[in-house]
Amino acid sequence: LEARENKDEQHVDAVLQQVFIKTTFNVIAEAAFRIPRDQCEQVYTDIQALQHFLPFLASPLLTALPTQAQRDFRAGKKRINETCLGMISEARKQFDGMTAEERQHFLESGQGKALLDYLVLNASDIMSSQKLVDNAFTFIFAGHDTTAQTLIWIVAFLAANPSVQEKLFEEVQGTMPLGEGIAREQELHSCSYLQDVIKESMRLWPSAAFILRV
16 A cells, blocks of 8 residues: 555556565465465465476576575475475375265365365375375466466456456356355356456466476
């Protein structure tokens, strides 16, 4: 607000970007992997340290130098690994005593909608705990930033097109009135205009315009 009053638009943009990135990270960490809220802040800080060190990974010499960035990278990676291992261990304990029918019922009942549950239930027989950690880390690391960038562009698109914003609000309000709890999956699927807005924003400003294969 202070930056806005001072008409510092670049600072406002930077602050909003960080808000979207951090919010998206917290949602993915908590909803997809059950990382406790009190641990999300540290994991987020570690993710940022890893991202800052990425350019140096292309150079073996720079990677080997005992810099503070390297120490932060190694410490952050270790903490994230331990956190993910803990979540996977807890999930495995939860499912170990269940029969195949009980596991299926758990997922279909709506209780087990976290991505972690599907990973543990469907991949435990062919993946070690460390491989599950690697998959979780990749999803969190690569998923939160691209999702945040998509949300930023959607908000920018809506701000520049008030009529679209108003039509979208009317659809969402008609389907999921404010103050009536969290939206359910079927309600989100019924919002066709919301899906159109998301797809059109991603078409105009894709967060990953292309993917290189080696």
